[in-house]
Amino acid sequence: MSDNLPNDPAQPNDQAEPTPAAAPVPPAEPAAPVAPPVPPAAPAAAVPPVAAPIPPAAPAAPGVPSYGAAQPYTTDTAPKKGLAITGMVLSIVGLVLCFLPFLGIPLAFVGIVLSIVAMVKKQPKGFSLTGLIVGILGLVAGVVIVIVALLALGAVGNAAEQCANGAATVEIAGQTIDCSSVDITTTP
DSSP: OGGGOTTOTTSOOSSOOOOOOOOOOOOOOOOOOOOOOOOOOOOSSOOOOOOOOOOOOOOOSTTOOOTTOOOOOOOOOSOOOHHHHHHHHHHHHHHHTTTSHHHHHHHHHHHHHHHHHHHHTTOOHHHHHHHHHHHHHHHHHHHHHHHHHHHHHHHHHHHHHHHHTTOSEEEETTEEEEGGGSOOOOOO
C-alpha cells in the first residue's frame, strides 16, 4: 500500500537529488590577541575533609530526654514564699487570739515583721501584704482590748477600795452597786 508513495520519508528515494555545491568560505579576520588560559592555583594547605553532619536522633517519648541529649540548665526559679506565708499565718493567728494579750499581740507583731522582711526580699506581694494588713489589725485590736481591760480592772479595783473604806454604794460604769452585798475580806 504505501510502498510507492512519492514523499514518504521511510522509503529511500530512488531519484538522487542534486546537492548544491559548497561555496568557498572567505578567510576570517585576525581576532584580538587572547591571553593563554591560566591553570588554577594550588591550595596553600591541605584542608581536612569535613565530616557529614550527624542527623538528629528520633524523638523520645514526651517528657523523657533522649540519650546523649543536652539537658537544659535549670535553676529553682519558683519564687520563695516561706517568709510571706509565715508572716501571714502568724498575723491571722494573732488577730484571732488578740483577746489574749500575752499571746495575740506578740504573734501579730512577729507576723508584721516577717511580712515586711518578705516584702523587702521581693517575695510574693499578695501573701506579704495580707500578712502586713492582718498583723496590723491584730496588733491594734489586741492593744485596744488590753487598754479596755486595764481600765475596767482599774474601775473595779477603785470600787472595791471604796467599799473596803466603808462606802454604802459604789457606781461602776453607770451601775450602782450596794457594798453590803459585796463580800470583801482582806487577809492580814
